[in-house]
Amino acid sequence: MSGIDYVHHQAFPSLISTFELKDHPCEKTVLEMIDTWEKTGNHRLVHEGSSSYITGDEQFLNDKRLIDLWKTIQECCDIYTQEMGIDYTLISTSWFNTLYENGVVDAHRHERSVISGAYYPYVDDGSSPLLFDNPYSQNFMNMNTINLSNYNRYQLECFPKSGLLVIFPSWMKHSVPNNPTKKRFTISFNTIRHADREYYLTLRDYRMQKHESDDAK
Secondary structure, three states: OOOOOOOOOOOOOOOOEEEEOOOOOOHHHHHHHHHHOOOOEOOOOEEEEEEOOOOOOOEHHHOHHHHHHHHHHHHHHHHHHHHHOOOOEEEEEEEEEEEEEEEEEEEEOOOOOOEEEEEEOOEOOOOOOEEEEOOOHHHOOOOOOOOOOOOOOOEEEEOOOOOEEEEEEOOOOEEEOOOOOOOEEEEEEEEEEHHHHHHOOOOOOOOOOOOHHHOOO
């Protein structure tokens, strides 16, 4: 229709950000740690795979060997929160999952967290995507979709590759469908609000504070 001025407004968008961390200095160390990690087991959401998520308070990224990676990921979190216009968050819990062939991760969200992330130190080419569910799809009551768009899709696929970091709001439900490859490593993490730091005495910002292992020296 000609002669009509109009503006399309993207109402209530949700932010998912990706960061390229390929060849990070800690990449080799991360893979060695995952290969030799002793405290792994079954996770109720992970099938045909293993996880270091056992008690729920794991801090894999807080290992002194990974402090440079922790700092990089925390910087990416700062970039994300700045774009979102929300208060600074601090990495709290972190763990890794390994998916093998035919492995899946059930749909879930991350309770008691502000933003969450998934870092892929290594994935085989062709590994399954991280699927994000559209939080508004329950309201698609009478839409007859004829062309797929960002306004009508039910899911967003984020295909992993070695070195990719994905950050997203913790309330967004996500999953991993049947994985066709033999190896897919993911390091996941949660965050807390800056205002809540006083209630988490074990958490430190390693950009400004020394590592806890140095306290005894």
